[in-house]
Amino acid sequence: MKTAGAVLGFTLICTSGATANAQSAPAGYVSVFADHLPNRDATELRARIFAEHTIDAGSHVRFVLSGFAEGLLANRGGTVTDTVAEPHELTVTLRTKRLDLAAGFGRVVWGRLDELQPTDVVNPLDVSRFFFEGRSEARLAVPIVRATLYAGETASIEAVYVPFFRRGRFDRLAEDSSPFNIAPAVPYVDRLPARTAGNSQGGARVSLTTGRVDWSVSAYDGFRPLGMYSATSAFFIDRVYPRFTMVGADFETVAGAWVVRGELAAFPRDAFQAPAAAVVVPGRSFDVGGGVDRKAGEYRVSGQVLVHHEAYDDGAQGRTDVSLIVSADRSFARQKYEGRLFGVYNPSSDAAFVRGIAKAALRDNVALEGSLGWFTGTGTDIIGRFSDSDFVYLRLKYFF
Numbered sequence: 001m002k003t004a005g006a007v008l009g010f011t012l013i014c015t016s017g018a019t020a021n022a023q024s025a026p027a028g029y030v031s032v033f034a035d036h037l038p039n040r041d042a043t044e045l046r047a048r049i050f051a052e053h054t055i056d057a058g059s060h061v062r063f064v065l066s067g068f069a070e071g072l073l074a075n076r077g078g079t080v081t082d083t084v085a086e087p088h089e090l091t092v093t094l095r096t097k098r099l100d101l102a103a104g105f106g107r108v109v110w111g112r113l114d115e116l117q118p119t120d121v122v123n124p125l126d127v128s129r130f131f132f133e134g135r136s137e138a139r140l141a142v143p144i145v146r147a148t149l150y151a152g153e154t155a156s157i158e159a160v161y162v163p164f165f166r167r168g169r170f171d172r173l174a175e176d177s178s179p180f181n182i183a184p185a186v187p188y189v190d191r192l193p194a195r196t197a198g199n200s201q202g203g204a205r206v207s208l209t210t211g212r213v214d215w216s217v218s219a220y221d222g223f224r225p226l227g228m229y230s231a232t233s234a235f236f237i238d239r240v241y242p243r244f245t246m247v248g249a250d251f252e253t254v255a256g257a258w259v260v261r262g263e264l265a266a267f268p269r270d271a272f273q274a275p276a277a278a279v280v281v282p283g284r285s286f287d288v289g290g291g292v293d294r295k296a297g298e299y300r301v302s303g304q305v306l307v308h309h310e311a312y313d314d315g316a317q318g319r320t321d322v323s324l325i326v327s328a329d330r331s332f333a334r335q336k337y338e339g340r341l342f343g344v345y346n347p348s349s350d351a352a353f354v355r356g357i358a359k360a361a362l363r364d365n366v367a368l369e370g371s372l373g374w375f376t377g378t379g380t381d382i383i384g385r386f387s388d389s390d391f392v393y394l395r396l397k398y399f400f
Contacts, residue, residue, distance in 0.1 A: 026053040026065075028400060035132070035393035040179035044074040052088065062093045064106075072173040082174040087141050100148045105141040108160055110205055110218055111263050112250045114327055115342065116306055118265030118287035119218050119248035122160055122203070124168035124225030128180040131355070131373055131386070132393065134342075142166050154209040160220075162201040165193040167241065168225030182385050184229060184278075188237040193223055203246070215251035222246075224271060231278035242271035242280060261304070262290040272310055275380060283312040291325070300329045308381075321346055321381050336361045349379030351387065365399040 028051035036043045052066030066088040074080045091104035111117030115135050123139040130138035145161040171178035193199040203220030227239035248265040266286040274281050291304025304325045311318040327342045338359040345352040357371045373391045378384045 026051045029397050031397040033395040037179045037391045039388040042076045042179045047071045064091050076177045080174045102146045106144045107139045112252050112261045113263045126169045128171040156207050159204045164195040188239045191238045191240045213253040218248045220246045228273045228280045229278040230280045237278050245269040257294045264288045281312050285310045302327050349384045351377030351379045351384035353383045367397045369395045
């Protein structure tokens with residue numbers, strides 16, 4: 001969304017500190033991010049400014065304004081530059097005791113598992129940021145209308161309407177040359193869903209607390225955010241975005257020192273890319289997983305198992321993948337230093353991804369961060385497809 005509206009929205013964030021009841025100035029950060037991908041012979045410098053501000057206009061109206069501008073200077077087999085300005089969240093919310101009604105550009109977080117959340121289907125992802133920083137930083141804002149009805153403190157109903165489609169990205173900066181872009185190097189026509197009422201997306205989530213268990217059920221109908229390739233003739237290929245329907249459930253509870261989570265997403269309508277062919281195969285799939293985490297001294301550790309299964313309408317044999325996911329976090333010296341380790345392993349393809357992140361607070365408002373990401377194995381699962389995308393990065397952040 002490299003639009004004048006995005007730039008205007010970001011400008012409003014940066015200038016809104018002098019408006020609306022003389023509330024505090026916007027918060028945010030400026031960062032310089034240098035990364036290297038040795039297998040792709042790519043070196044990049046990414047500079048970013050992010051700002052966010054919340055304005056309460058009385059007791060019933062809240063504005064949330066956040067966005068960023070980012071620039072790229074890279075050597076990807078040649079010099080590449082690009083810039084982008086986008087909203088992270090630009091919403092206005094009308095609030096009453098029992099109902100919140102929000103509209104604008106926003107993000108919706110569904111699901112409870114760590115990083116790979118099967119029911120988290122509302123927002124598309126930026127793949128590069130998913131591997132660099134994690135899912136929370138990778139969600140792309142979409143135009144949205146959201147209503148949340150509260151039935152006391154133990155139940156709520158959330159309805160989400162997305163009027164037009166936004167595709168996922170391999171990278172928001174110079175995507176065509178990005179080392180994370182795994183699109184085939186063939187000419188194609190991008191067939192984005194038209195912005196019509198019939199192509200809107202939406203769903204709902206009901207959340208409840210029963211005893212010591214927080215749980216929810218959800219349903220959503222939308223379009224797959226990353227395109228699939230379909231040959232329309234011997235000479236022409238379209239990139240298309242098939243519809244899907246998701247029905248899901250998740251829960252979380254505490255058992256002693258352990259937090260236990262589970263999540264299920266069934267897709268009775270789905271579509272898949274045929275291996276090594278420009279053919280889209282309709283079918284069905286489901287993802288089911290469970291995990292535990294706990295605080296152990298200075299550490300927080302977690303582990304989970306996620307099973308993915310696909311069945312195809314053309315009668316071809318289905319496939320099942322199992323992902324084993326672990327993570328550990330630790331802080332040192334009163335949180336002056338922090339470390340996080342995250343790993344995913346698929347035994348069937350022997351593909352794995354491991355990411356380590358270390359942070360150091362140089363001053364109260366200056367932080368240095370370094371990360372190493374390593375892939376191994378190959379396959380058609382999401383990890384195996386990025387087997388040559390190992391990376392290392394260093395980032396300096398100044399908070400304001």
